[in-house]
Amino acid sequence: MSIDAVAPLDREELRKLLADTIDTDVSEVSDDADFVEALGVDSLMALEVVVVVERKYGIKIAETEMRSVRTLESTYELVHNKLRVAS
Numbered sequence: 001m002s003i004d005a006v007a008p009l010d011r012e013e014l015r016k017l018l019a020d021t022i023d024t025d026v027s028e029v030s031d032d033a034d035f036v037e038a039l040g041v042d043s044l045m046a047l048e049v050v051v052v053v054e055r056k057y058g059i060k061i062a063e064t065e066m067r068s069v070r071t072l073e074s075t076y077e078l079v080h081n082k083l084r085v086a087s
Helices: 011-021 043-057 063-068 072-086
Strands: none
Touching: 011 043, 011 072, 043 063, 043 072, 063 072
16 A cells, blocks of 8 residues: 555645745755755754644654654655544
8 A cells, every 4th residue: 555545645735835945946955965065054944844744634743753844755655644643
């Protein structure tokens, strides 16, 4: 069963949300582009990304999980798992 079949999480919607939050073009946010190394996200912006994702999806990301919010793919997997547990 694919991730998409489990929870109603739209990867492209998440990509746009992340691009808007870090003020970059959607095309720059590839699945595996590292937010810090490839997109120049600093620690304050990374925290903003976490807050925006938490608000959008109604989840809570623990401080220990914040390290995994580094790429679209890792963020997608984290949000997906949080939504699956919540449902």
